[in-house]
Amino acid sequence: MENVVWLIPALPLTGFVLLLLFGKRMGEPAAGWVGTLMVGSSFVVSAVVFFWLRDQPEQTHTHSLFEWIPAGSFRVDVGYLLDPLSMAMVLFVTGVASLIHLYSIGYMHGDPRYPKFFLYLNLFVFSMLLLVLGDNLLLTFVGWEGVGACSYFLVSFWFEKETNAVAGKKAFITNRVGDWGFMVGTFATFFALGSITYEVFLPQASGLAQTAATFIVLMLFIGAIGKSAQIPLFIWLPDAMAGPTPVSALIHAATMVTAGVYLLCRISPMIVASYDWVPTLIAWIGVLTALLAAFIATSQYDIKRVLAYSTISQLGYMFLAVGVGAYWAAIFHMITHAFFKALLFLGAGSVIHGMHDEQDMRWMGALRKLMPITAAAFIVGALAISGVPPFSGFWSKDEILTYALQQNPALYAVGLFAALLTAYYMSREVFMVFYGDAKWSESLEAEEAARERAAAQAGGVESAEAAEATVEAEPAHSRFPKGFRPHESPWTMTVPLVVLAVLAATAGLLNLPFPDSWHFLEHWLEPSFALSDQAHLDYSDLTIVLLLVASTVVALIGITIGWLTFERRRLPVIEPEPLQDALYIDSSIAAFMGGPGTDLAEGAATVDAVGIDGTLNGVGRLTRWTAARVRVVQNGYVRVYALMVGAGSVLLVAFVLTRVLMWR
């Protein structure tokens, strides 16, 4: 069974190669089905491997496929590390990705670059699997860069529009900042421990000097911050919404952003070996990101941007879990998050599809009647992320918060407040999109009424007023064609939604708080974190129940506020300008990079051109100048050469003779 593991990443790679060679000839929808089939069979293989692994006495398997870089003491093999951690990751990555592929078949219908989309998607999944299964830091880094590159291709998939291309570049470049940290961390690991293979260097981590371990962890943490969009490198994620919606779902749910959390979990023995303030730092960065992103999400109008900020916020929870030593809770939340976030994004995509590419929530409303499946699925996702029992998000978020409370009540308080905001902004989104008035048709009707009036009273006194009404309704008219009605999506799109909705509702079963024998995921992951000094809960069952109740109450309060504000309109709508603009963090970074940052970069470029290039060119020029003087000697006349040889030997003999005479 062990020898089929390599198939898991190889199948999406095969799909990539097939689509690369024959994609255009396959066309639509064959290309989509090929891509889906490859990822789907990868999921089947993963499931088979999972059932095999479950019955093994020893659950960590490494296998080297071939030698890659043998360079003295530095040796890297291409091999996989199969343990409960990577197994869990592989399962949900391939599972969610297959559903997203299936969904894309319907969503990308009619796109001129249809086969290319699936080509990128397959490469994306392959990179992510490489990242997860690689048995050393370098192989993980290859996957890491692979998902970075694919996110660039996919975010700017519709590159005809300038903003999409810019968003792709932004995602790539912001990620590069984190990649720098990853690379330095890898170098430092090799320098300090002499190996970058997990199985070799992680057990040695405890013997490492604290300062060295701290340095390595901080560097890899920078990489994780970049990839997982934490403060201060979260700016790329909201812009990554420019890509087609399945891409957003893939980036946010199954792949890419979870890579940072995975990396920190993987190197967790290293975190244990570093100074005490390092986990604290990770926890605080996480919880503050959760809070900040939740705040921003409350005031966004774009249906996907709200979800983008909610992703950042949920990733903050995962970092919080890593910081307080509850690694398995981070993975638990990652899995439930993969389900409900994929569901939310695909639901949003279905809405956007039905609304003919309208993404502004202010033009939606009352869609639950026209898109019942989408609406039901989306609401399940919203309840899950808000932390309403018994949906999955409730259980995973509560685990994290419980561990946070044990570590530091301040972390718990901030986390709980962010949970309140989460429930609020998700109910805001649900009420704006699926309930309330149908803004899209109301504007249409008003406009029609105005036009009728204008026609009836043409030339009358009130024509000015009628004209005014027409002008007022103009934006709606240009936004939606006449007789526009949102529609439910085809079955390839709704089936994944339903499957994900079921998963999002029930994934909590993976790990219910008590009794202890129901901690399936925790026990499953235990071998992977044997060296990581995991936190253990000391609370009594009663305390845990009270905490569960507290979380439920907070979630319900959040939803109630949202309901009162957006459905009942009893409370004022709070959407302040700074929050709409994401607290100006993004724009100030852009301003800095466009102003002083550009000067700085140009200064560096000048130093490069004048200093470094100048030195090198100078050396070359000096050589050529000297050569031009010396080449005269080489005139091509044999006799001159012969004379030089003769004169030279005479001089040599004279020299030797004088030395010999003097010596005497």
Add this chain to the structure above:
Amino acid sequence: MRNLDLAYLALGAVLFSIGAFGVLYRRNSLVMIMCIELMLNAVNLTFVSFGSMLDDTAGQVIVFFVLVVAAAEVVVGLGLVVSVTRRKPTASADDITVLRG
């Protein structure tokens, strides 16, 4: 030391000088090769003389080596001369300056 030995050495020196002068002065590449041969044989003569003077066979042994090397050199040198002459029948050594720096 017999006078005859000195005469052989002087003859060798004279032959060598004539050969060296020829290499430097003449333009015809065939003549230049002949001059080089002359120099080589002058050296051979000197070797044999010294061998006889010092009663050491090493001088005569070296001559054989020089002869072998000279034969090889002539093969290459004549080959070059023939191919150059084929391209430019009137070429003198000064016309072949392709390797000028």
